Amino acid sequence: TTTVTVNPPALGFTAVAKNKLDVVTVPTGYTVSVINRTGDPIAAGVAAYKNDGTDTNFAQRIGDHGDALYWYGLSATGTRDPNSSTRGLLVQNHENINDQYLHVAGATTVNGARPESEAQKEIDCHGVSVTELVEGANRAWTVKQDSTFNRRITPATAMAFNGPAKGSDLLKTAFSPTGVAGRGTINNCANGTTPWGSALTCEENWAGYFRRSGDNANRSAKELTALSRYGVTSSTGSYGWSTVVAADAANTLFRRWDARAGTGAATTDFRNEPNQFGWVVEFDPYSPTSTPRKRTALGRMGHEGCWPGAFVVGKKPAWYMGDDSRREYMYKFVSATAWVAADADATDRLAIGDKYLDSGTLYVAKFNADGSGTWLPLVFGQNGLDGSNAAYPFADQADILVNTRLAADKLGATPMDRPEWTASNPVTGEIYLTLTNNNAAGRPLNGTDAANPRHYNDPKGSTAQFGNPNGHIIRIKEADTEATSFTWDIYAFGAGADLDKTNINLSSLDASNDFSSPDGLVFARATHAGGQVKPMMWLQTDDGAYTDVTNCMMLAAQPGTVGDGGARTITNTGSGGATATQATRIGAAPGANLRRFLVGPIECEITGVDSTPDGRTLFVGIQHPGEGGTPAAPTSHWPDSQAGGAVAATIRPRSAVVVITKNDGGVVGL
Numbered sequence: 001t002t003t004v005t006v007n008p009p010a011l012g013f014t015a016v017a018k019n020k021l022d023v024v025t026v027p028t029g030y031t032v033s034v035i036n037r038t039g040d041p042i043a044a045g046v047a048a049y050k051n052d053g054t055d056t057n058f059a060q061r062i063g064d065h066g067d068a069l070y071w072y073g074l075s076a077t078g079t080r081d082p083n084s085s086t087r088g089l090l091v092q093n094h095e096n097i098n099d100q101y102l103h104v105a106g107a108t109t110v111n112g113a114r115p116e117s118e119a120q121k122e123i124d125c126h127g128v129s130v131t132e133l134v135e136g137a138n139r140a141w142t143v144k145q146d147s148t149f150n151r152r153i154t155p156a157t158a159m160a161f162n163g164p165a166k167g168s169d170l171l172k173t174a175f176s177p178t179g180v181a182g183r184g185t186i187n188n189c190a191n192g193t194t195p196w197g198s199a200l201t202c203e204e205n206w207a208g209y210f211r212r213s214g215d216n217a218n219r220s221a222k223e224l225t226a227l228s229r230y231g232v233t234s235s236t237g238s239y240g241w242s243t244v245v246a247a248d249a250a251n252t253l254f255r256r257w258d259a260r261a262g263t264g265a266a267t268t269d270f271r272n273e274p275n276q277f278g279w280v281v282e283f284d285p286y287s288p289t290s291t292p293r294k295r296t297a298l299g300r301m302g303h304e305g306c307w308p309g310a311f312v313v314g315k316k317p318a319w320y321m322g323d324d325s326r327r328e329y330m331y332k333f334v335s336a337t338a339w340v341a342a343d344a345d346a347t348d349r350l351a352i353g354d355k356y357l358d359s360g361t362l363y364v365a366k367f368n369a370d371g372s373g374t375w376l377p378l379v380f381g382q383n384g385l386d387g388s389n390a391a392y393p394f395a396d397q398a399d400i401l402v403n404t405r406l407a408a409d410k411l412g413a414t415p416m417d418r419p420e421w422t423a424s425n426p427v428t429g430e431i432y433l434t435l436t437n438n439n440a441a442g443r444p445l446n447g448t449d450a451a452n453p454r455h456y457n458d459p460k461g462s463t464a465q466f467g468n469p470n471g472h473i474i475r476i477k478e479a480d481t482e483a484t485s486f487t488w489d490i491y492a493f494g495a496g497a498d499l500d501k502t503n504i505n506l507s508s509l510d511a512s513n514d515f516s517s518p519d520g521l522v523f524a525r526a527t528h529a530g531g532q533v534k535p536m537m538w539l540q541t542d543d544g545a546y547t548d549v550t551n552c553m554m555l556a557a558q559p560g561t562v563g564d565g566g567a568r569t570i571t572n573t574g575s576g577g578a579t580a581t582q583a584t585r586i587g588a589a590p591g592a593n594l595r596r597f598l599v600g601p602i603e604c605e606i607t608g609v610d611s612t613p614d615g616r617t618l619f620v621g622i623q624h625p626g627e628g629g630t631p632a633a634p635t636s637h638w639p640d641s642q643a644g645g646a647v648a649a650t651i652r653p654r655s656a657v658v659v660i661t662k663n664d665g666g667v668v669g670l
């Protein structure tokens with residue numbers, strides 16, 4: 001292990017100014033290069049991407065909307081080496097698509113049907129990519145196009161179901177009449193990892209991809225309740241894939257996106273297709289032919305991410321999860337099995353996953369006004385989680401895991417302001433959770449609580465934005481990963497520096513660190529960042545209430561600890577000037593320990609960040625630049641615009657990963 005000692009360990013760069021340029025801006029003394037653009041070929045013999053809408057074969061190209069990413073080191077001989085900083089596998093999610101740029105003249109529909117070739121491209125652009133990266137001379141990184149490790153996992157890749165819901169009636173489909181297998185993963189947003197070298201990818205906004213109508217008479221009341229609670233309510237499904245008139249006789253790869261129930265058994269229709277998604281999926285990036293496993297013990301929801309806490313020998317490890325929708329909950333899964341250090345070196349990584357991720361207890365968080373909190377167990381037969389639950393009578397533990405949100409409702413968990421990423425402070429073990437924002441419908445003036453305390457109007461932009469439009473970051477402290485209680489405070493509130501510091505800009509942000517809509521959140525690896533005296537945290541923002549002032553950004557932070565601030569009561573203001581007070585708990589103002597490191601190009605979101613274990617190379621995801629444009633008039637030309645020269649007005653933007661290095665060879669950010 002290479003440990004880079006920095007003394008004193010402190011952020012060591014000058015803050016980047018907010019801006020709306022069509023480039024990735026970083027501090028003086030740093031260099032940006034671009035890899036893994038949407039469409040880049042990742043298999044031998046695949047043609048270079050033309051980026052004019054004619055390209056095909058996306059199952060062998062980088063997908064669209066790159067999201068969370070993570071580095072998995074490789075030794076010189078091509079075996080797993082968690083400490084390698086010069087050769088490794090970059091695993092990145094591909095959440096969604098800018099369909100307008102994937103086709104010559106945008107997405108089309110012919111006689112009410114999507115053309116099969118267009119739908120195939122769009123489907124293949126989702127999922128996950130694994131690519132081999134090598135550092136060459138002069139800090140230059142290359143992607144090995146013909147590496148045998150390179151892989152695309154798509155919505156059609158064969159998957160196995162594992163854990164308590166495996167074989168449940170709720171997972172039985174025409175594809176898998178026994179409910180043990182599935183096809184693919186979709187809307188992969190944030191991620192997680194394990195010390196045994198596997199990757200976790202999380203299925204977030206899968207519900208919208210399904211068409212749903214005309215089958216209510218064939219559905220039970222329970223089924224209809226579940227579909228409604230999960231938002232499987234679209235009358236078309238995103239991108240209309242189920243309209244494809246396909247050449248294959250069964251037409252199951254497109255037809256499946258219409259989740260219609262027939263009059264017979266579930267195995268003869270598509271009613272359970274939505275139950276295939278909403279899971280945490282584990283796969284082995286070092287084994288490109290291995291079958292990913294859906295870990296049903298971790299519940300089904302709009303999984304944003306799944307980040308582990310500390311691994312302590314003899315303690316049961318835990319993974320922390322946000323369910324990203326307005327008024328959804330925070331969860332943790334505690335394994336049934338105490339950690340054994342030797343498992344980190346096992347070579348059958350998915351078998352180790354079976355050991356730790358297939359049995360355990362799923363909990364949902366309740367935040368109390370006094371700064372304490374409780375983890376409520378989602379266990380069949382406990383606390384009314386059984387057939388007596390009037391809103392949704394549970395049949396068994398599989399029913400609870402498939403319909404996790406309905407079980408959490410029953411227990412009285414705390415609805416949050418859109419829970420996004422979780423992160424674990426490697427020194428204190430404290431868990432951070434971004435709450436990206438909420439609006440007046442989701443968080444009305446009289447609907448605040450101590451953990452989601454703000455309601456105000458952010459006057460930026462052309463319309464009033466009441467609610468909590470700039471979001472906040474909450475953090476919890478537990479005795480250990482097995483704990484069923486915790487304490488909490490709010491690390492920071494997003495806000496423009498110009499907003500009222502008494503009731504809105506509660507963390508006293510200034511021009512060097514003001515932000516909105518926190519989303520991505522990652523602590524630097526334990527092998528760098530000042531020997532872990534003050535670990536560094538990266539914070540990324542999504543399209544929020546600040547995009548009239550600046551493009552989305554990434555900040556670096558060295559946060560304190562839960563309770564370093566104190567109790568406070570704020571006065572909220574709703575539309576029409578009504579007011580209400582709310583008590584909360586706010587950490588110490590971050591000041592110079594929170595600083596803007598990067599601003600992205602036009603209409604992007606900053607998604608995903610990791611570094612090599614030595615901290616000298618940082619990888620950052622730039623998602624959907626120019627998402628509001630058209631093929632004829634793109635609104636961004638990034639990454640072609642990154643070099644700063646003239647760019648043709650018709651150049652289409654692409655998601656990509658940027659590699660950031662410090663020109664003096666040091667640790668990025670310090």
Ligand code: FEO
Pocket residue numbers: 095189190204304324420519
């Ligand atoms: Fe895909 Fe919640 O961000």
Ligand code: CA
Pocket residue numbers: 189190304420519520
């Ligand atoms: Ca996100």
Ligand code: CA
Pocket residue numbers: 420436519542
């Ligand atoms: Ca987001």
Ligand code: CA
Pocket residue numbers: 605623624
């Ligand atoms: Ca996005």
